[in-house]
Amino acid sequence: MIHIALQKKLIAANGEMLLDIDISIEQGKVVTLYGDSGAGKTSILRMIAGLLQADKGSITIDKHIWLDTDQRICLKPQQRKIGFVFQEYALFPNMTVKENLLFALEKGQDKHIVEELIDIVELGNLQHRKPEYLSGGQKQRVALARAMVRKPKILMLDEPLSALDSKMRAKLQDYILRIHKQYNLTTLLISHEIGEVIKMSDTVYVIDHGRISKQGNPIDVFTTKHISGKFQFSGEIVQIIKEDVIYIVTILIGTNFVKIIAQESEIETMTIGDNVIVASKAFNPLLQKIN
Amino acid sequence: MNSIKGEIVTIQTNGSLSLVTIDSNGIFFSAIIIETPNTASYLKIGNQIKMIFKETEVIIDKNPKPTISIQNRVLGKILTITKGELLSKLTIDTMVGQLTAIITSDALYKLQLEVGNTVTTMIKTTEIMLSE
Numbered sequence: 001m002i003h004i005a006l007q008k009k010l011i012a013a014n015g016e017m018l019l020d021i022d023i024s025i026e027q028g029k030v031v032t033l034y035g036d037s038g039a040g041k042t043s044i045l046r047m048i049a050g051l052l053q054a055d056k057g058s059i060t061i062d063k064h065i066w067l068d069t070d071q072r073i074c075l076k077p078q079q080r081k082i083g084f085v086f087q088e089y090a091l092f093p094n095m096t097v098k099e100n101l102l103f104a105l106e107k108g109q110d111k112h113i114v115e116e117l118i119d120i121v122e123l124g125n126l127q128h129r130k131p132e133y134l135s136g137g138q139k140q141r142v143a144l145a146r147a148m149v150r151k152p153k154i155l156m157l158d159e160p161l162s163a164l165d166s167k168m169r170a171k172l173q174d175y176i177l178r179i180h181k182q183y184n185l186t187t188l189l190i191s192h193e194i195g196e197v198i199k200m201s202d203t204v205y206v207i208d209h210g211r212i213s214k215q216g217n218p219i220d221v222f223t224t225k226h227i228s229g230k231f232q233f234s235g236e237i238v239q240i241i242k243e244d245v246i247y248i249v250t251i252l253i254g255t256n257f258v259k260i261i262a263q264e265s266e267i268e269t270m271t272i273g274d275n276v277i278v279a280s281k282a283f284n285p286l287l288q289k290i291n
Numbered sequence: 292m293n294s295i296k297g298e299i300v301t302i303q304t305n306g307s308l309s310l311v312t313i314d315s316n317g318i319f320f321s322a323i324i325i326e327t328p329n330t331a332s333y334l335k336i337g338n339q340i341k342m343i344f345k346e347t348e349v350i351i352d353k354n355p356k357p358t359i360s361i362q363n364r365v366l367g368k369i370l371t372i373t374k375g376e377l378l379s380k381l382t383i384d385t386m387v388g389q390l391t392a393i394i395t396s397d398a399l400y401k402l403q404l405e406v407g408n409t410v411t412t413m414i415k416t417t418e419i420m421l422s423e
Contacts, residue, residue, distance in 0.1 A: 227343070227420055227421070227422040228322075228324040228325075228326050228331065228420050228421040228422065229420045230325050244375035244376055244377055244378045245373045245374075245375040245378050245379060245380040245393065246375075246378060246380075246393060261345075261347060261393075263292075263346060263380075263391065263393075266292065279420065281324075281417060281418060281419075281420060282325050283323075283417040283418075284417075284418075
């Protein structure tokens with residue numbers, strides 16, 4: 001069991017913000033922090049890593065205290081068993097893939113783990129290459145493997161996949177999950193992508209202005225329970241056109257436009273720019289495989 | 292959208308699907324949804340609930356007892372007809388409240404629907420959404 005309670009005054013874009021969170025994580029779970037930029041997610045990871053000082057709080061990992069401001073306990077970053085992966089890969093450019101991993105070994109640690117990790121992330125053929133000859137996805141696999149060398153208690157991933165295209169992302173997500181399972185890790189992920197959160201995590205914490213605004217199973221947190229329609233999106237009205245006895249409303253959902261038939265009585269309460277929920281039954285939409 | 296208030300009288304669950312029967316003013320409707328009492332707190336026998344469905348999904352017949360597969364049906368009287376080029380809108384006064392149907396103008400002429408006609412208003416079980 002991991003328990004993290006942290007308080008810190010942060011300087012945000014619009015003035016001071018008090019970060020105040022309390023999170024309990026079961027060993028072996030993937031937990032995601034989800035929220036807008038500047039909500040305090042990265043600060044939370046940095047405080048867990050010991051790279052940022054909390055004003056007040058405690059971090060307990062399986063009864064080991066990493067931080068307790070009341071008892072004036074604060075382990076140094078290198079004493080905390082964490083693996084950290086950032087969006088930017090932070091690899092040593094002058095070292096090969098394998099050397100990057102070897103460099104992360106602790107003194108006297110068995111080198112076998114390096115081979116094992118190279119195997120898991122399928123970089124065997126590329127292990128003697130330097131980072132400049134690798135693609136973004138390959139570099140991120142190296143960074144992931146390197147974060148695992150010291151067998152961390154917690155693997156922390158700060159938007160590790162946001163620079164990658166969607167195909168590469170999906171592949172990396174699978175590597176992360178494989179490593180997570182193989183080493184029975186506790187993984188803490190920051191992600192902006194709802195799809196990713198749902199695929200990856202057991203629990204999601206929605207962070208809003210330094211506080212937890214929602215928490216729970218990702219499907220429960222991200223779907224509106226208000227209405228039973230399973231084909232449900234929120235979007236913005238961009239156009240309303242009257243046609244015959246009905247109206248055609250164009251709605252921007254993410255980067256896609258959809259058109260919905262509406263009635264006069266519904267249109268009376270809506271104008272362009274309004275946020276709306278588009279809902280339909282799961283029984284109506286057709287699925288067609290692309291390519 | 293059409294909205295009918297009612298009370299949940301039965302819930303039959305199989306896997307993640309539930310077939311819910313709702314009593315609205317003595318008329319029974321059924322809706323099938325991908326929720327169970329475990330996933331949706333409003334799915335409780337005796338709960339008041341709203342059934343929501345699109346006007347374009349409403350089926351109209353002049354026959355008071357149509358022999359088709361649709362079980363959700365209620366008799367009503369046509370209150371207004373708004374004729375359009377391709378589509379027409381009917382408002383119908385029923386035992387469960389006022390309902391709106393949008394049908395093709397072709398169908399309106401073929402059925403020779405007029406204000407004051409008694410019609411059977413129908414909606415498929417798979418087209419009804421439930422809302423608290």
